[in-house]
Amino acid sequence: MSRQKSLIGWIDFSSTERERVSQVLSMLQEKGTLDELGIGQIRDAFADQLFPGFSTIQTRAKYFVTIPYIFHDYRKLDPYERPPLAEYISQQEDKLARCLVENHRHDMPDGIIGKESLEKGVARKPSSVYWNGLRQLSIAKTELSLREFVNQYQELANNKTEAHVDDDGQHSDIAQLMTKPDGYCESWLNQVSIKLTRKEADYLKNKLQLSSKIEHSVPAQLFKHNLVGEALQVGDMDVHNGWKAEALYENLKDSPISEQTKTCFENALEFSFVLEGAHIRYNILIAQRAKNIEQIEQWNEEFDVWLNQAHKQPTSFEQQSIDNWYEFAFGPHKSANNRTRQFIENWCSLIRENAPVDKLDACVKQQAIANKGARCLLKKALSENQKWVGMRKLEFRWPSARVILQDIQEGLDVSAG
Numbered sequence: 001m002s003r004q005k006s007l008i009g010w011i012d013f014s015s016t017e018r019e020r021v022s023q024v025l026s027m028l029q030e031k032g033t034l035d036e037l038g039i040g041q042i043r044d045a046f047a048d049q050l051f052p053g054f055s056t057i058q059t060r061a062k063y064f065v066t067i068p069y070i071f072h073d074y075r076k077l078d079p080y081e082r083p084p085l086a087e088y089i090s091q092q093e094d095k096l097a098r099c100l101v102e103n104h105r106h107d108m109p110d111g112i113i114g115k116e117s118l119e120k121g122v123a124r125k126p127s128s129v130y131w132n133g134l135r136q137l138s139i140a141k142t143e144l145s146l147r148e149f150v151n152q153y154q155e156l157a158n159n160k161t162e163a164h165v166d167d168d169g170q171h172s173d174i175a176q177l178m179t180k181p182d183g184y185c186e187s188w189l190n191q192v193s194i195k196l197t198r199k200e201a202d203y204l205k206n207k208l209q210l211s212s213k214i215e216h217s218v219p220a221q222l223f224k225h226n227l228v229g230e231a232l233q234v235g236d237m238d239v240h241n242g243w244k245a246e247a248l249y250e251n252l253k254d255s256p257i258s259e260q261t262k263t264c265f266e267n268a269l270e271f272s273f274v275l276e277g278a279h280i281r282y283n284i285l286i287a288q289r290a291k292n293i294e295q296i297e298q299w300n301e302e303f304d305v306w307l308n309q310a311h312k313q314p315t316s317f318e319q320q321s322i323d324n325w326y327e328f329a330f331g332p333h334k335s336a337n338n339r340t341r342q343f344i345e346n347w348c349s350l351i352r353e354n355a356p357v358d359k360l361d362a363c364v365k366q367q368a369i370a371n372k373g374a375r376c377l378l379k380k381a382l383s384e385n386q387k388w389v390g391m392r393k394l395e396f397r398w399p400s401a402r403v404i405l406q407d408i409q410e411g412l413d414v415s416a417g
Contacts, residue, residue, distance in 0.1 A: 036282060036390035037364065038340045038371035039275055045329035046268040047396040050261075052214045053136030054401040055129065059111030061407035062193075063126040065181040065200045066096055068139055069188055070127075072180045075157050085154035086147070092189070094121045099192050109194050111403070136214055137207040140178050153177060201411025208408075218248075218265070218398075219405060221257035228409050232402065243393040244402075245269065267328045270316050272394035277306045278347050279390050281357070281364045286389055290382035303357075310351055317348040343367040 035043075047054075070092045074085055082088070097114035104112070113129070114122030127146060134140040142149050156174040183199030196204070208214070209223045222228045234244075234251045249265045280303045287295035315321060322345055346363050369376045377389060 034390050036372065036377070037275070037278055037367050038343070039391070041340065042271065042325065042329050043391070043394055043396070046264070046271065046325075046394075049216075049264050049329065050218050050268060051397040051401045052217050053133035054219075054397045054404060055132070056397060056400050057124070057129050058133065058400055058404065059113055060109075060194050061196055061204060061404045061411075062200075063113070063130050064133060064137065064139065064204055064404075065183065065196070066188075066192065067127050067130055067134060068178050068181055069184055070096075071153065071178045072184060073189075074153075075174065076186070079158055082158065085150050085157070089127055089150065090121075090125065093125050093127060094118075096126070096189065096192065097122050099189055100194055103191070103193055112194060134178075136211065137204070138179075138211040138213065139181070139207060142177060149177075195414075196407055196411030198411060198414075201408050204408050205412065216258050216260045216264070218252075218257075218261060219401060221261050222405070225256050227252070227255060227257070228405055232406055232409060241393070243395075245272075245395045245398045246393070248398055264328045267321075267324050268394070268396055270321060271325045271329075272396075273309075274316055274321075274348065274351075275344070276392060277303065277310060277351070278360075278364050278367075279392060280306055281360050282368060282390060283388055285361055285365060285368075286377055286382065286386060289378060290384050290386040292384050292386065295386075307351075311354075314352065317351045319345070319348075322348060339370060340367075343370075 070089055073092070074082065074088055077088075083091075094114070097112065098118055100112045101108070101115050101118060108115075113124065113126050117123055131140070131146040135142060140149065142152075144152065153174065156177070159174075181200055182203040183197045205223055208217075208219050211220070214220050222231050230251065231248060234247050237247065245265075246269055249262075249269055252265070253262055280299055284296060284299045284303065287299060310317065322341075326341070343363070343366075347360075350360055350363055365378060368378055377386075
């Protein structure tokens with residue numbers, strides 16, 4: 001019997017949409033990102049408010065400076081010897097991976113992008129992974145997609161007037177489009193380390209503090225109020241319930257960070273808790289279909305604990321709470337998928353009414369099938385060893401952001417000594 005492959009296709013309207021699709025496909029390959037009940041849009045919207053510019057596929061802070069270094073190097077090439085910029089960036093990112101591996105051959109760190117595929121070249125380019133972050137931190141001052149920006153930058157770089165501008169003074173139009181990080185030197189690539197220099201760390205700290213677009217983000221507020229070290233200590237601790245984002249919030253709720261940041265964080269955690277109950281019920285349905293008695297008993301015990309907590313905070317399930325989630329996640333003029341919002345409202349209503357579990361399960365099952373269609377696991381034969389499916393406590397990218405902040409803090413601390 002031949003086995004058919006499933007393919008995904010889309011109409012390619014623009015490079016912005018193509019970039020977005022590529023990022024989604026990349027994230028689907030990461031563990032723990034299955035969105036069985038369709039809440040991923042509001043989860044990501046909260047993450048964009050709390051940790052804008054960060055993503056689960058970013059690895060180290062260094063790439064926030066190496067990418068603009070590459071753009072700057074391109075400007076320094078003889079105009080008559082410049083290859084197409086997209087080709088140049090790809091080649092330099094492959095070279096960057098090789099140089100990082102060579103320079104760290106005696107102390108190989110985590111997070112070097114492409115170190116497993118040096119011969120073939122870097123598959124997931126740092127410029128793509130970090131592009132949104134470069135825009136959020138106002139390092140790249142544009143709203144264009146990476147491809148559109150590369151085309152614009154190449155055109156400006158080859159403009160004859162650019163050759164007569166004081167390059168290091170950063171006075172030209174092109175220099176303002178992609179700022180040159182402090183710490184740049186012409187030999188940076190050959191001596192590159194995954195660790196930030198003091199100048200690079202200072203540069204990124206200032207970008208996080210001063211970019212108006214992310215003023216009320218958690219990282220900006222941490223740096224503004226000198227709380228990064230404290231937050232990193234919280235991130236290192238073993239949390240009793242495994243919920244690192246909640247532990248961070250508990251540490252920050254009485255700190256001087258902005259009320260807007262605190263309230264957004266509080267709403268995000270409340271949203272996560274409320275929808276965790278629905279995911280427990282979904283996994284009970286999965287376990288029932290897989291005929292896994294042990295898991296059925298385990299998830300039912302977890303649901304009883306969750307439900308007991310839910311009864312202690314009834315306001316979390318009121319319509320006002322739902323409205324607050326959407327306003328903090330998307331702003332007052334946007335909303336997520338209407339079907340998903342209807343599901344969330346129905347789920348909260350059933351919990352408020354203390355509805356029996358068969359009604360809760362019917363609500364969850366309807367949403368899962370509507371969200372996944374024929375791909376829903378509730379429509380498939382499952383083995384008894386089927387594991388947990390979907391989301392649990394949401395971290396909103398804090399573990400990934402923590403790695404970036406750790407790099408910046410180490411760059412500030414080590415070099416300051």
